[in-house]
Amino acid sequence: MSARDTVLVAMFAALTAALGLLPPIPVPVVPVPVTAQTLGIMLAGCVIGARRAAFAMLLLLVLLALGLPLLSGGRGGLGVFVGPSAGYLIGWPLGAYCIGALVSRFGTTIGVLFLANCLGGIGLIYAIGIPVMALVLDLPLESAALAGSAFLPGDLIKAGVASAVAAGVLRAYPMQKNASP
């Protein structure tokens, strides 16, 4: 990893952590509070590319495991890795990688960004998070999927926001020409 890779990885891990410090945004109709944290995953995937984004999310998980309270609501420590939402956390680096890979393959128009965020940032993360939740709670997969779907409206809004923001950022600060091989 070059110095630039290292700093970008640390910067986006820090951004995702800082977004967890923001107070959750209450959204009408949605039963669970929407935190800005998943926005960090999507923005990392869209802006700094697959490999660096995956490392950034992995780094955030390492910091959590070491005992820093960096999840929204001040949660952290080893406890979050044995709880019901552990699968979602494991999904973060993979989701960020998937978003980055899709964006570098299909371009940075807002439609592509939105689809990448939905596939990598929601689809892939749910595909790992929901079975793990079912396993930890010893529930049938359908009930776990039902519980998980409570987050879907909020996550779709975040995918939209992340795509609009990433499109703006990539226009103002093109990363492609600086991308490491």
Add this chain to the structure above:
Amino acid sequence: MIAGLYLPGDSVIHQLSAPVKLSLMVVMGLALVLVDHIFVMVSVAITTGFVFSVLAGLGFARLWLATRPLLIWVLFIALAQFWFVTAEAAVLVSLRLVTLVWVAALVTYTTRLSEMSDVLVAICSVFRPLGVNPERISFLIALTIRLIPSVFEIVRDVRDVQKARGLERSYTAMFVPVLTRLLREADALSDALVARGFERWGDQQ
């Protein structure tokens, strides 16, 4: 500044070394999966709660704090399991979840951040032949911890600026400047690192 979850103390648990505690946690986690008798489960849970609050001296308030985020899940288990299987199964799964989280939280609360990262660096050193550089990983961790408050500061700054312009409800007006500032900052920081010979750190081994 970002503080860890570690709570200073001089209990027996605090004095155990980090690798010992982490290994015990893994063993405990595997053992808990095998427990399928309700009385065994209840006594293991009570013992863990006792070790957490009394033996490690963390108190019942902290135990409650570690349990609270799980209550919604326990309620969900109760609702879902009650009709499908038996009440006993619901209690067993809930107690297993709560106990496992208590054990993990106990390790986090009684182990210094520096001890935990020593374990991480030791694990990473094993992979040095594969190109993993433990020094760089500990640098990355320190850098991130240092950057979190600065990033939060930038987020707050930009939010205040956009509020003054009446744009506090626009997400793009909020996050596009935050991100471009972060990227600019990252460029300056990586130039500073290159100037200090970062590209060759830890390569002499």
